[in-house]
Amino acid sequence: MKTLMNLISAKGSEVYSIGPGASVLDAVGTMDAKRVGALLVMEGTHLEGIVSERDVARKVILGGKDASTMPVREIMTARVVCGRPDLKIDEAMAIMTDKRIRHLPVADGSRVVGVISIGDLVKAMIEEQQFLIAQLEHYITS
Secondary structure, three states, X not given: OOEHHHHHHHHOOOOOEEOOXXXXXXXXXXXXXXXXXXXXXXXXXXXXXXXEHHHHHHHHHOOOOOOOOOEHHHOOEOOOOXXXXXXXXXXXXXXXHHHOOOEEEEEEOOEEEEEEEHHHHHHHHHHHHHHHHHXXXXXXXX
């Protein structure tokens, strides 16, 4: 079974981030421009938190706050669940399901090496199942 590092190698290791002092409106603009649902909140190379579209909807819009003046640090999730590069995709899926998260930063020690979404994991699992089915069909017909 593939590991998170295999997925990152295939999809790319670019990490989209924003500083904790940036406005929520800037974060939403960056998410829109990059076509992602979450950004890591980084201070230099240090992971401070993660902010998602869900955070914006629940903590800003429903709270009637001003996204143009509110800093990201006020709505980010500071206790970030991270995966290791050697974590298998089914293990990562179990963690994300249990923690009810859609984005999993992948860290090698304190260095972030990529971010995996639940969609990335579903796609990888489908590809593995399709490969296994093809192998079984080939075995049966030969």
